[in-house]
Amino acid sequence: xxxxxxxxxxxxxxxxxxxxxxxxxxxxxxxxxxxxxxxxxxxxxxxxxxxxxxxxxxxxxxxxxxxxxxxxxxxxxxxxxxxxxxxxxxxxxxxxxxxxxxxxxxxxxxxxxxxxxxxxxxxxxxxxxxxxxxxxxxxxxxxxxxxxxxxxxxxxxxxxxxxxxxxxxxxxxxxxxxxxxxxxxxxxxxxxxxxxxxxxxxxxxxxxxxxxxxxxxxxxxxxxxxxxxxxxxxxxxxxxxxxxxxxxxxxxxxxxxxxxxxxxxxxxxxxxxxxxxxxxxxxxxxxxxxxxxxxxxxxxxxxxxxxxxxxxxxxxxxxxxxxxxxxxxxxxxxxxxxxxxxxxxxxxxxxxxxxxxxxxxxxxxxxxxxxxxxxxxxxxxxxxxxxxxxxxxxxxxxxxxxxxxxxxxxxxxxxxxxxxxxxxxxxxxxxxxxxxxxxxxxxxxxxxxxxxxxxxxxxxxxxxxxxxxxxxxxxxxxxxxxxxxxxxxxxxxxxxxxxxxxxxxxxxxxxxxxxxxxxxxxxxxxxxxxxxxxxxxxxxxxxxxxxxxxxxxxxxxxxxxxxxxxxxxxxxxxxxxxxxxxxxxxxxxxxxxxxxxxxxxxxxxxxxxxxxxxxxxxxxxxxxxxxxxxxxxxxxxxxxxxxxxxxxxxxxxxxxxxxxxxxxxxxxxxxxxxxxxxxxxxxxxxxxxxxxxxxxxxxxxxxxxxxxxxxxxxxxxxxxxxxxxxxxxxxxxxxxxxxxxxxxxxxxxxxxxxxxxxxxxxxxxxxxxxxxxxxxxxxxxxxxxxxxxxxxxxxxxxxxxxxxxxxxxxxxxxxxxxxxxxxxxxxxxxxxxxxxxxxxxxxxxxxxxxxxxx
Amino acid sequence: xxxxxxxxxxxxxxxxxxxxxxxxxxxxxxxxxxxxxxxxxxxxxxxxxxxxxxxxxxxxxxxxxxxxxxxxxxxx
Numbered sequence: 001x002x003x004x005x006x007x008x009x010x011x012x013x014x015x016x017x018x019x020x021x022x023x024x025x026x027x028x029x030x031x032x033x034x035x036x037x038x039x040x041x042x043x044x045x046x047x048x049x050x051x052x053x054x055x056x057x058x059x060x061x062x063x064x065x066x067x068x069x070x071x072x073x074x075x076x077x078x079x080x081x082x083x084x085x086x087x088x089x090x091x092x093x094x095x096x097x098x099x100x101x102x103x104x105x106x107x108x109x110x111x112x113x114x115x116x117x118x119x120x121x122x123x124x125x126x127x128x129x130x131x132x133x134x135x136x137x138x139x140x141x142x143x144x145x146x147x148x149x150x151x152x153x154x155x156x157x158x159x160x161x162x163x164x165x166x167x168x169x170x171x172x173x174x175x176x177x178x179x180x181x182x183x184x185x186x187x188x189x190x191x192x193x194x195x196x197x198x199x200x201x202x203x204x205x206x207x208x209x210x211x212x213x214x215x216x217x218x219x220x221x222x223x224x225x226x227x228x229x230x231x232x233x234x235x236x237x238x239x240x241x242x243x244x245x246x247x248x249x250x251x252x253x254x255x256x257x258x259x260x261x262x263x264x265x266x267x268x269x270x271x272x273x274x275x276x277x278x279x280x281x282x283x284x285x286x287x288x289x290x291x292x293x294x295x296x297x298x299x300x301x302x303x304x305x306x307x308x309x310x311x312x313x314x315x316x317x318x319x320x321x322x323x324x325x326x327x328x329x330x331x332x333x334x335x336x337x338x339x340x341x342x343x344x345x346x347x348x349x350x351x352x353x354x355x356x357x358x359x360x361x362x363x364x365x366x367x368x369x370x371x372x373x374x375x376x377x378x379x380x381x382x383x384x385x386x387x388x389x390x391x392x393x394x395x396x397x398x399x400x401x402x403x404x405x406x407x408x409x410x411x412x413x414x415x416x417x418x419x420x421x422x423x424x425x426x427x428x429x430x431x432x433x434x435x436x437x438x439x440x441x442x443x444x445x446x447x448x449x450x451x452x453x454x455x456x457x458x459x460x461x462x463x464x465x466x467x468x469x470x471x472x473x474x475x476x477x478x479x480x481x482x483x484x485x486x487x488x489x490x491x492x493x494x495x496x497x498x499x500x501x502x503x504x505x506x507x508x509x510x511x512x513x514x515x516x517x518x519x520x521x522x523x524x525x526x527x528x529x530x531x532x533x534x535x536x537x538x539x540x541x542x543x544x545x546x547x548x549x550x551x552x553x554x555x556x557x558x559x560x561x562x563x564x565x566x567x568x569x570x571x572x573x574x575x576x577x578x579x580x581x582x583x584x585x586x587x588x589x590x591x592x593x594x595x596x597x598x599x600x601x602x603x604x605x606x607x608x609x610x611x612x613x614x615x616x617x618x619x620x621x622x623x624x625x626x627x628x629x630x631x632x633x634x635x636x637x638x639x640x641x642x643x644x645x646x647x648x649x650x651x652x653x654x655x656x657x658x659x660x661x662x663x664x665x666x667x668x669x670x671x672x673x674x675x676x677x678x679x680x681x682x683x684x685x686x687x688x689x690x691x692x693x694x695x696x697x698x699x700x701x702x703x704x705x706x707x708x709x710x711x712x713x714x715x716x717x718x719x720x721x722x723x724x725x726x727x728x729x730x731x732x733x734x735x736x737x738x739x740x741x742x743x744x745x746x747x748x749x750x751x752x753x754x755x756x757x758x759x760x761x762x763x764x765x766x767x768x769x770x771x772x773x774x775x776x777x778x779x780x781x782x783x784x785x786x787x788x789x790x791x792x793x794x795x796x797x798x799x800x801x802x803x804x805x806x807x808x809x810x811x812x813x814x815x816x817x818x819x820x821x822x823x824x825x826x827x828x829x830x831x832x833x834x835x836x837x838x839x840x841x842x843x844x845x846x847x848x849x850x851x852x853x854x
Numbered sequence: 855x856x857x858x859x860x861x862x863x864x865x866x867x868x869x870x871x872x873x874x875x876x877x878x879x880x881x882x883x884x885x886x887x888x889x890x891x892x893x894x895x896x897x898x899x900x901x902x903x904x905x906x907x908x909x910x911x912x913x914x915x916x917x918x919x920x921x922x923x924x925x926x927x928x929x930x
Contacts, residue, residue, distance in 0.1 A: 007886035393887060418887065419894035427902070480899055484906050499910065500917055511919045520857045520911050523903065533920040542909045549905050601908040602858065612914060 005350065008393060010409045010568075011836070012348040014383035017355070019343040020373040025366045026332070026341045027098060030842075031325045032362045036354065037843025039345040040384055044333040053330040061105065062323045068108040069316050072308050075115060078234075081305045086313040086853050087454050096318045104315055111308060118301045125297060126231035129290050134196045134239070135267045136283045137224050141241040142194045142269045143276055145220040191252040192245045192271070197264035199223065199238040205262050209244070212258065218245040243269075316853045324847045344377075346384050346839065352376070383408050386839035393418065395467040403824045404834035409568065411561045413828050420554060422473035424822050427550065428761035428815040429474070431769060432482030433489035437808050439475030442468050474816075484524035485539075485762070489803065490769035492527035500528040539766075543759040545597050551755025552594040554827055559583055562831035577660030578740070581652035586748050588645040588652075593619060593752075596634060622646060656741045661734045668728045751826045757818050765811050772802055857911065861904045868900040 006012035017039075021029050033039050045053060076083060096104075197205055202221065209217060220243050227236040242264070244255055259266060270276050332343040347355060352374070359372040385406050389397050393414065399421070400406070400414040426435070445452060445468040452465055464471065486493050499521045502509035513528065525542070529535040559582065566574035596615055605612040613631045621630045622642045629639060780788075780795035828834075875892035879885050 005883070007883075009886050009890075388883070390884070415886070415890050416894055418891050419898060423895075423898045477895075477899075481902065484902055502919065509919065513917045513919075515913070515916065518857065520860070520907065522860070522907070524906055526910060526917075528917050531920060532917040534915060534918050538913070538915055538917075542906070545909065546902070546905050550901065553901060598908060601911055604912045605914065606912075 008415050011385040014346050015349045015376050016379045018375040018377050021341045022370045023339045028362050030328050032358050034844045037841050037845050038351045039347045040839050040841045041328055041331050042344045043331045055326040055329050058326045065105050065108050066319050068112045076305050081309055083309045083312050122297045123231050125294050132287050138194050138241050138267045139280050141222045142243045145243045193255045194243040194269045195264045195266035196239045199240050202240050313853050321844050328842050384839035385836035392469045395470050405836040405838050407833040407836045410833050411564050423477050424819040425474050425815050426477030426481040427758045429478045430481035430485040430762055431487045432479045434808050435475050435478030435482050442472035442475050486525040486527050490773045492530040494527045496522050498526050498528045547755045547758035552590050558827040558830035573660050573663045581655040585649050585652040588649040590752050592645055661737050665730050769807055868896050871896050
């Protein structure tokens, strides 16, 4: 095994590297590193604003290209032309050359012009078409009005000419005056306005006209049966044709103004029916011409867009990568004299070889004589925390990272969580049947992994899919715990010979059972407990103790990691001041409790002939009345042992409180007495000393800390970031330790109690599945014959749906959340330090994952 | 009681399994994950089995039938 292999146990060993890159190949180097995705570049120009950086021009240009590509995308969406999926490309992750980018920029510029001009002409044509359609409707409808209105000219004339005319004359004369009907309106000085108006405005339009003209108008309207489509926004609207007759030029002008302000479109209509017919014919001709032009334009546009769609996804990826590259290049500092770019990046030490070989590859390809130099530099900065994950461990790492960033090189809680997280879940979810459902869902998701990864999933399902390997483990463990609980869809699993025999009086079984002598049920709970009167009595006692025991194991296990951490970070005071007293405190109370639980189980109390002592009372008496048991002893010498344990636990409290702070103070004072001083304490005295100057030269004269004038401030500030050199403040340490002690001691109690949720949730799950079974399937078994089979099918579906929805999804979610809490709070509080810095490498892969092209 | 030895026998079996898991885990980057997952799973599963077994080793209560209202119960 290689000495430096990064495992999941601790975060990868990181080193700060410095790269000297020739200016000409800066872009190629960065994009090659982006493909690798293992370097976290530090921003060396943090005081420079985004606009003043070196490569702002390029980024702006790429922004423009990106905008154009998005424009194509939106046009394609509008024309509902599909884009070729990113997964259909041979290798979408090849990095483009500079000339390809230029070409792409030119091409997209050109295409944009073409598309937008095509679009424009298409829209104008479309608008024209709508206008013509509306005109046609007006002509058609208005014709009808004219024909109807003409019949009434006489009456109108009468009412105008002769005020004394009898009202009924209209009716009498109606039949006789047909010949005079052809007299035109113009003779009577009656004008008219015709047009189209949106239907929802018609009421307001009428009212306004009526009010302003005081009723001096005759208005006719009819609905256009088909909706009119607005070409600008593709919205459909219903419109009405109207025609208004009125007397006098001024009134007509007024009507025109009002209708235009109401958003009506006016069209000219001739009152002569011959001319009108010509007009209609002309409009129809123009419409058909327009339609053919429109069709041509549309097909050209579609062809253009289809051609773009074939490559659009690849272009988008290319532009995104290019932009990422320049944004990273902007983090570099530029040495004007030597024409080199200087970069600083964190990278896993184990991949430095890979980085170097990649860089030399790029150099060879570019044919440049100046090599790219990779320097490792020593620093007091905290390296970022990086775990290399695979698809199995990724989800587990995510749930730990969601709580806090792990300290650099600290024990990674995600490694044991791979087992403990699904196991704790399974203890709560224990049912072999439901476990099989989970397992098959997980297996299906893993089998169709590739397909599902590429398709768009909704929120909930994508979450489950992300955690498919967690679900897999959950399923496996749930089947196991289900078998141990002897539950499969709440039914028993009589796989082994029971340890109980029903008593029989010849006629019937029960009610009591006797034990088969010397036989203990070998695997899990005895199935005879199913459907008994007192099964809860037994399973509650069992599950409660199971939770306490598992909780004790889990917490002891977690507490051990704090020992491992302290040993790794070489802080023995954490062992002697925190770990050892904490462990003794915890074990002398809850370790003892766990011991007595197991001890009580292993004794045959009936054979001894005494009542088994209550463990709960024992624990209470142990603290309230040390020296008094209040009941029969569990074992001889119990009083002495318990007294000893209480004293042992109580002694740990002052040790926990004072040992670490006083040791730290002693150490600090000793260092002071020897003449050492923290550099951070000094106020810019030593910063300009010769040593410092030399130190800076040794680092290759790097400019990463900014200008030389700022050197003083930067250096002292820098050291302030290192944890070891913080100013010693005894009060603060003491307060911190007091809080830690109180928290630890109280948490020992509350966290142990908290594990009882294992019992509560598994009880709830079991009861719920029993109720569901009894309310559905059990009743369905009561029917026989044809009815029976129909009822069975219906009820089975209902039962299965409810099982999946309520018992698997809802109960599963709650069990998962409780398991999550047990890990975050109960387990991780025992050892997790978690003040790490997240490793965010510059990687094209993550770049594309965050902002997917699809 | 011969039964009482079962947890210890189980412990030996699990210990052997853990030893085998340690030595036969596939080499490479994932070795740590294999080892920890196999060993922890075996331990967790053993623990739960042993607890369940111990809980029934000397049971303090016996099961009581609850379906006493079945047809056979009314024959007397």
